[in-house]
Amino acid sequence: MKLRFQISLLLFACCSGYAAMAEPFTAEHLVRLDRVGAPDLSPDGNLVVFTKRTTDMDANKGRVDLWIADIDDGAIRQLTNHESNETDPAWSPDQKYVYFLSSRSESSQVWRVATGGGKPVQVTNLPVDVATFRITADGDRLIVSAQAYLECEDLECTALRDKALDRSPTTGVAYDQVFMRHWDHWLTEKRSRLYSVSLKGGIASSREPVLVSKEVDADVPSRVWGGNEEYAVSEDGKTAYFAARIRDATEPTSTNFDIYSAPTNGDGPTLNLTEENPAWDTHPVLSPDGTSLAYLSMARPGFEADRYRIMIRDLESGDTHELAPDWDRSPSSIVFSHDGASIYANAADVGNTTLWRIDVASGAVDKLVEHGFVSAIDTAAGRLIYSKDDLKSPSEIYVQSGDAAEAQQLTHASDAQMKNLEMGDYEQFSFTGANDETVYGYVVKPAGFEEDKQYPVAFLIHGGPQGSFGNHFHYRWNPQTYAGQGFAAVFIDFHGSTGYGQKFTDSISGDWGGAPLTDLQLGLAAALEKFEFLDGGRTCALGASYGGFMVNWIAGNWPDRFDCLVNHDGVFDQRMMYYATEELWFPEWENSGPYYVNPESYEKYNPVSHVDRWQTPMLVIHGQLDYRIPVSQGIGAFTALQRRGIESKFLYFPDENHWVLKPHNSVQWHREVNDWLHKFLDEKER
Helix, strand or coil: CHHHHHHHHHHHHHHCCCCCCCEECCHHHHHHCCEECCCEECCCCCEEEEEEEEEECCCCEEEEEEEEEECCCCCEEECCCCCCCCEEEEECCCCCEEEEEECCCCCCEEEEEECCCCCCEECCCCCCCCCEEEECCCCCEEEEEEEEECCCCCHHHHHHHHHHHHHCCCCCCCCCCCCCEECCEECCCEEEEEEEEEEECCEECCCCCEECCCCCCECCCCCCCCCHHHEEECCCCCEEEEEECECCCCHHHCCCCEEEEEECCCCCCCEECCCCCCCCEEEEEECCCCCEEEEEECCCCCCCCCCCEEEEEECCCCCEEEECCCCCCCEEEEEECCCCCEEEEEEEECCEEEEEEEECCCCCEEEEECCCEEEEEEEECCEEEEEEEECCEEEEEEEEECCCCCCEECCCCCHHHHCCEECCCEEEEEEECHHHCEEEEEEECCCCCCCCCCEEEEEEECCCCCCCCCCCCCCCCCHHHHHCCCCEEEEEECCCCCCCCHHHHHCCCCCCCCHHHHHHHHHHHHHHHHCCCEEEEEEEEEEECHHHHHHHHHHHHCCCCCCEEEEECCCCCHHHHHHHCCCCHHHHHHCCCCCCCCHHHHHHCCHHHHHHHCCCCEEEEEECCCCCCCHHHHHHHHHHHHHHCCCEEEEEECCCCCCCCCHHHHHHHHHHHHHHHHHHHCCCCC
């Protein structure tokens, strides 16, 4: 009788939907997850168009298509389906079409598709690739960006010159300034420039557009990550506003971006609207009535992690003022409400990236979303949309209508893939860190968590250093991939992290191995004391970029704490790092000048000086295309380990940059890292 009862329970478990066994979350799941991109709200506020990225493992890349959602009835349908990536969707003013970028024609061009679906039609046919675009409010023209040579009078000249270079038997390139390469590519004589394309019946009327940014020698948008958020177009379509940093000998040491205005017909002067500020001005956004320009602005030249202030400029008088000057957060993006009375902004905030509303008249600040990671904000017709994720959930689109108290989740793109995956619960904690100041961290429980067990610890260290892991579903350093392996993940927002006020962020400059290391030491101790399920006798520290630097620093300055270390793209030798990197403004700010002016600052926290104390097994990982922290830094660390006789391994990616982006490489990265952790944490004698 008892046996039959047990069999019945097993049959019920197998056949019912209630007892399906959950799988631990792995890197294989991570790289295959569908990813929802930035949403764009229709002018009437009823429809949302967005991208969805799926992973083609056979092709070893992501594939992006357009989808459309009806807010009122929740219906979602696919709008495009093509092997080319379809990106950057934008509505036509009459809402009949969605414009987007695609390489269907073997060149990146602007296309459009009817809102109801159908066969897409090519809009532009320029001689070169279109990189970004915006549609004017009247729908009569596009503002596009494309790469071109300064000396070329038209784009056809650029295309012909590129073909001639491809046929040339010589490959040498001569440079006369130090900014020769940037992040993962070598620079050329071309610039990214803004052009105006006239439309007739919604289709470009010429292959030769009007050059808009003709009076500035700069990349518009900026290298490498700049997009159409760096320019805006007036309501009448006559004026473009764009951010630019002049490309001259000062560029490698400068963060001086300015906001310019220029006529879209190319007939008239280009004006520098922020010339008085020698620091970063960017992300121009026009008020709905077209009378004001909002933008983000830093105050300190040379400091890329300064607080972004929200500035409001009256376009008629030129009067400019800071909105909410006492708000000690640094917004990532801003957008006006549909009536212009408010500005919505997202900003790092105590381990989250939250959503805020700032009253334009009074500067009063109101937090709308407190937890998770908010991005991609848009508004129209009294509705607000945004993307949000957290440590357990990938990004989805949310919509808030009028005065509704709560937002409605519009998409559920990853629900089916996440349904039977076990995600570790997480908790934020705080402790007294360096300088007797409050510091925050997170712990993520392992899959299959049991209260009476102890688990080995993956101690994750974020990069930046002015950054934060926080409450965010990351597609590279995701704590859930460690939880899925049976590890508990712990990570600390040490001094220098963002979201805790600008003074806290500033504190790491000149102190890379001081207060941050103290915070990591005190944070790990606090976590072990608070969470009894953490096994302090089985720990491994992992980090990338600055986190990789810190792993190298820990190896010589906290050498007996961890069972193993993982260093991805970490700084090993500060002196050679200065002379081999490209964005020189960064080390010069952090160390108060060039190496030859202030070598003491660079050497104060130089991991190479403490190799004699290294003893912990280390996995070193580096990509050949990483020009931010060149591959020689990783090779140097590995050489030191090998010559010291320390167990070590070097994982090299010839086709990756500062990150590991290709799906199969990502899986390999995780496999190597997990194997390293299991080797030293699972088999350790207790």
